[in-house]
Amino acid sequence: MKQDELADTLEDELIYTSQLKSDLEKKYQCVFEGIAKQADSTLLNKIYTDLYITQGGGEQVNTEHEIRQIEVAYRRLESPDIQINFKDLFKPHEQTQNIRTVLTKGVAGIGKSVSVQKFVLDWAEGKENQEISFIFPLPFREMNLKEKAEVSLKDLLCEFFPEIKGLDLTRKNKKVLFILDGLDECRLPLKFDGNEIWSDITSPAPLDVLLTNLIKGNLLPHAYIWITTRPAAAGKIPPECIDRVTEVRGFNDEQKEEYFRKRFTDQNMADTIIDHVKKSKSLFIMCHIPVFCWISATVLQNILEKKSKDQTDDTQESNTDDTPRTLTQMYTHFFRFQIQQSRRKYDGEYSPDISWDMDSIYSLGKLAFEQLEKSNLIFYESDLVDCGIDVTKASVYSGMCTQIFKQDTGIILGTVYCFVHLSIQEFIAALYAHLFLDKNKKNVFVQELMEPEAQNETLTGLLKTAVDKALESDNGHLDLFLRFLLGLSLESNRPLLQGLFSQEESIKQNNTEIVEYIKQKFEDSLCPERSINLFYCLNELNDQTLVQEIQKHLSEGSLSSSDLSPAQWSALAFVLLTSDEELEEFELQKFKKSDECLIRLLPVVKSSKQALLNDCNLTDKSCSALARVLSSDNSLEELNISNNNLQDSGVKLLCAGLKNIKCELKKLSVSKCDLTEESCSALAAVLSSDSSSLKDLDMSRNNLRMMESSVFLKD
Template identity: 55%
Template sequence: MFKSNLKNNFQCLYEGTAKQGNPTLLNEIYTELYITESESGEISNEHEVRQIEIQSRRAAIEDTPIKCSDIFRPLPGQNKPIRTVLTKGVAGIGKTVSVQKFILDWAEGKENRDVQLIFPLPFRELNLIKDKTLSLSDLLHVFFPYTKGMEISREKYKVLFIFDGLDECRLPLNFHSNETLQRMTKETSVDVLLTNLIVGNLLPSALIWITSRPAAADLIPSEFVHRVTEVRGFNDPQKEEYFRKRISDQSLANRVISHLKSSRSLYIMCHIPVFCWISATVIEMMLSQVESEEIPKTLTQMYTHFLMAQINIKDTKYNEKKRKDKEMIFKLGKLAFCQLVKGNLIFYEEDLRECGIDVTEASVCSGLCTQIFREEFGLYERKVFCFVHLSIQEHLAALYVHHYCTIHNRNVLDQITKEGLQYNVKDLFQHNSAEHVSLSELHQRAVNEALQSKNGHLDLFLRFLLGLSVESNQNLLQGLMILGSSSDSLEKTVKYIKMKIRTIDSPEKSINLFHCLNELGDHSLVEQIQEYLKSGRISKAELSSSQWSALVFVLLTAEKKLDEFSLHEFVGAENKADHVLQKLLPVIKESRRAQ
């Protein structure tokens, strides 16, 4: 009965949609993800899309691949039993779907038959009872009422607890100060229950699986984790397999794959399953139209097409529904921006109200644009809200900031204070500044904010904000917003970004600025470097600091994997070895071998 209940709950995949969307049987569409054993739980301070770009270039020989169903099995040569596994991976990379597949395979008797019971306890559900006092038995009865007759003692059953979404946890997780607990029937706080389960004081024979985005992985002290794995999303063959399963017309699937391969930045993003779904939705729709527009080549074009397809705003006669739809998109944009600045991916009813969204409106909206915004019912039917993916939140946030500047000539970024980006949302949008702001001034401020961010959390937002000013995206947005850009302001923005590339010390930070230039359609620096590389004159060329940064960008985004780096190719009369070494250090770091 327990297995049958879990099977019913986990056999369908609601790809990018709320529960009222069209379900797909998970086994029909599931594509094996690339999962590796990771050496440590080290934390990266770069934007998650940047982490994906870095991982996409790692030579596979460095990794120890591991099947999702084998995460509790020691690899050859490992003899210690594995009790606690921490699986990390960026947003939308497939952590939750991996959990779903693991549970479904177990419930169908295909894998891990030695486990008798699996208890999936997502952190976003546990957040809703964080203030309650109860025993572990009570907690399990709340989530799994049909366990009431079971004696879940340490001897009788081999059990697995799955805690999905550590990055969404709002519990303190006081591992070193919480009391020690060994009795399942003793009542205490949810935080004490969790820490004692993970440490092994409570049910020491139970297996524990925790999933997290990389930034939150260190919330679990490393001494309590026996294995760290990393979900890398799709490798190149898996990307193609996904599109062939997702698109039934195989010739159309081939066209989608070849288009994505033609744009390096889009193809790298396809490591993220959610991005594959967005791309498939957009390109399949465009290729099947008789009069097809130009297929997206940049990230902003892809997301803007996706947004317009979901809300289906045509440039038709003005009507009430269209007005309400537009209002809702900008309210969602306001929510997206406020929560992005705070670093939140999930929000509650009070967060929506703060941005002028009525909760019943949000329910209607999830019918209007199900595939942008998702609402879920937690315990006691309390609603939890989130955007389908962080990148959709970043795109809507950029749309809102751009719109606010063009409508009110105000820069909402000015309201962000430096002390941890805290502010009062009500004050954020008051017209309290007499000073009008041009689009190029907004862009320059956004560039500076993104460069100052320690964890790069505004990098993708910046790419979208700049991309929305380009004519092709402005044309798409007709009917949704007042247009606001000129070739003059874009030229100023391009000039400003090139000045920043020239003056900032960090080649790593300049990489996002090259992506920004790509969004703005300026490829001049990259083309100069490609010309030098093609002609073999790179070692003789006297490169400016901008051109060195462009060289790093070109080498790091090249299709060819960085298996071996040879310094002598770049050393010449103008370029001494130590100087080249210093300039190309980011490339050397990511190569498997360097001479």
């Protein structure tokens, strides 16, 4: 290319860049919390709070319910993982190759999309990453609308960003970044192995072919790719296509307070709200998620403003405790408030007395329940029509169901719907299960059955079915739904929903029966995570009896000599996990020296930095359980299992966890465990693996000869 032609090209590119920055700045400078588009917008730079982001997280897929991940993760926020700023996503560390593709994981509502918004805004305003010439944000939820189309990459970009029409993207000496936001919402198959190789950006191809080749580097190999996703969908991208994995862990305790202080100009109100959420452990843990901070702020601001104006005329409000302390109470307040806001904004009506649009709420609940069963978090007009929702009126519920109208891209791609957060979808799905029972006298889980017994279902029957289905789940996908379903059965939570149900049933009797039913479930061989969730369920039902029994044992120091029931062991794990004390050290001898006790308390081990399990009569059965802990998200840095009859079989099982990329164990003591050269070889393989963090290994007082010990001295 001649010098004058090159100069003209560069000048044109600067014009394209300037136009793109201007349009992206307008689009991304405001954040809409709640009712999209119609809400009062807030400048993103005014309220944005930095998130806790770490490098790493590995290639494994975490399919555990995200609320459970949150309850575990909040204890890992101060772990020694490598923290990273979003602005430095593509900057390699020392001895690291160039970073082309970054995968960022995080649970729903943790702040991935808002962080993308902030990244793009900082670039558009000229603050960060100015070495990048063009940034193209391409949300999967919007690309789904073109899933059946054949289009060239160039034409696709021009549809989303008409201001770049005429831009030559093939020039190698300019940086281009594609942001593929919301992989978990992708409805494309992403056939990385089956799709044909595609390298021409001007030739049409199925969208799936374009995306897989863009990620693999066949299309625009010099372009940078940033993909965001919820953890369960991370496995859709082959590990060899990813150069860096980061994880958004949400707000730590200081950032939670910072959010509320930025959210409110009235610092007295901010202080009051912060004090309230701190009083409830479950609420404070949930504030780890930015979206839950917004829900809490919305509800508590509304309550405080009503109190300050002394407006207590609404008997429905005044007859109930107006300071929510459980998740069900918080979400019930939120649901009621959003319905009131909808009437005020769209009908021009406001009254402290709620007026329910029964048909619309029922249809919205059906949508939430059916899509939850399919694990869908986004839906399109056809999904709404199938559930009987009038799409022309759907915006009335956009405080809970967000609409994205792509009217500023040059074309109208269509409308995408989703609940603001998965937990809101789960709450409304649980509400629908109650409404379905009230309306049809049938269990929503067996609604297709025509037998007479299915026609006269009781509330107790519904709750028991839900408990059983939640416990059958491998990943706990119904855990939070179950909490809400049980909480909504509580008599004290019904006044806020008065008028929704045709009749009030004998709730007191039903709750007594379901509490006993849940307690009986502890006698089964439940995995520790399901047991922990049952205690959160009992908390929603205001039953603390098992927890109080364990707290009495703890205060008396009698646990090591007590024969606890399975339910009491689970209660002990729950008490330790929800205590305000830091779980620095877990010492099994304080409780019971057995495999069974260790396995019952695995969630506590998982959240502790140091586990002292020495001299506890453990066998290889415990090693298998510990390997599962080390292979999952955990806080363990030191593990002492000395003076136990582990033998080589146990150490081999343990090594499966030690080799896992999620294992960050630095110190391991297996002294006096009846080990031989087989254990030496297995542990040597761990030490030589690239993923191992192990620095200190104690194998003293085992059946080892010098020759066998020398295995560890080899390069």
